[in-house]
Amino acid sequence: MHLTFNADNFTCLCDKLATKDRHLSGIIKEHGYPPLWKRTPSFETLVHIILEQQVSLASARAALNKLKQKLGRISAGKLLALSDDELRACYFSQQKTKYARCLAEAIVSKQIDLRKLAALDDAEIRRQLKTIKGIGDWTADVYLLFALQRTDVFPLGDLAMVAALKEIKKFPKQTDHEVLLKTAEPWRPYRSIAAMMLWHYYIQTRGIKF
Numbered sequence: 001m002h003l004t005f006n007a008d009n010f011t012c013l014c015d016k017l018a019t020k021d022r023h024l025s026g027i028i029k030e031h032g033y034p035p036l037w038k039r040t041p042s043f044e045t046l047v048h049i050i051l052e053q054q055v056s057l058a059s060a061r062a063a064l065n066k067l068k069q070k071l072g073r074i075s076a077g078k079l080l081a082l083s084d085d086e087l088r089a090c091y092f093s094q095q096k097t098k099y100a101r102c103l104a105e106a107i108v109s110k111q112i113d114l115r116k117l118a119a120l121d122d123a124e125i126r127r128q129l130k131t132i133k134g135i136g137d138w139t140a141d142v143y144l145l146f147a148l149q150r151t152d153v154f155p156l157g158d159l160a161m162v163a164a165l166k167e168i169k170k171f172p173k174q175t176d177h178e179v180l181l182k183t184a185e186p187w188r189p190y191r192s193i194a195a196m197m198l199w200h201y202y203i204q205t206r207g208i209k210f
Contacts, residue, residue: 002121003151003189010036013151013193020186023168024194027201034200041118041147043107044074049142050099050134051092063091076107099134106132122150145192154184154191164198167205 005013011033018025039045047067051060064074067090071078079087079100087097106112112132117125122144129140138157145153155161156177166175169183187194202208 004149005036005151005190005193006149007036010193013190014197017187017190017194017197021194024187024197027168027197031200031204034196037146037196037199038149039146041114041143043076043103043114045147046103046114046129046135046139046143047074047079047100049139050096050103052142053096053134053139059091063096066090067092076104079104080108096134102133103135118148122153145195149192151192152189154181154187154195156180158195158199160202161195161198164202164205168198168201 014024014028014033018028039048044064048060048064051063067074067079067087070082070086070090082090084094084097087100088094092100103112107114112128117128120128125144125148126137126140129135129143130137136157138155141153141155141157144150145155162180165171165180165183166173171179184191184194
């Protein structure tokens with residue numbers, strides 16, 4: 001049985017974490033509750049997350065919007081019908097063109113069935129997604145957290161979340177992941193909620209607009 005969060009339990013879970021950790025409590029007191037960021041569990045969402053790898057959210061959104069203008073509804077079959085030049089015109093790099101095609105081929109060939117995937121446990125979802133070239137831990141974690149709303153995902157590959165955690169805990173910048181995982185251990189099984197609080201802190205303290 002997998003735990004999920006939603007609009008009904010989100011603030012309650014934030015409060016539960018705040019009682020366990022004074023630094024998370026401080027985020028709520030200073031910046032309020034984080035938004036309930038959510039995405040549809042779909043091929044389009046996975047393409048969007050691939051586009052977000054190692055670039056700004058704004059750049060990824062611009063590429064996704066350009067692709068939507070080109071295709072209307074974004075589907076695996078429609079994406080595979082585009083040439084590399086057409087994808088380049090949608091701001092896809094050569095590498096992300098390759099990754100998006102690999103994902104589309106996995107969907108069309110039924111190597112991955114996103115509807116069935118949603119019923120599996122976190123570890124199996126991560127395993128299946130990572131069989132696709134271009135999908136690693138960070139991409140799988142973001143899909144689990146934002147599209148499937150699983151409660152206990154902690155994306156250590158996310159630079160913003162890690163930076164926020166180091167800041168609120170006053171850790172040195174070179175603090176390794178083992179220490180960060182140990183710090184997050186008491187937040188189980190709600191580490192996804194803690195991650196969202198950390199992103200909220202990061203965005204608010206830097207005045208990021210998106």
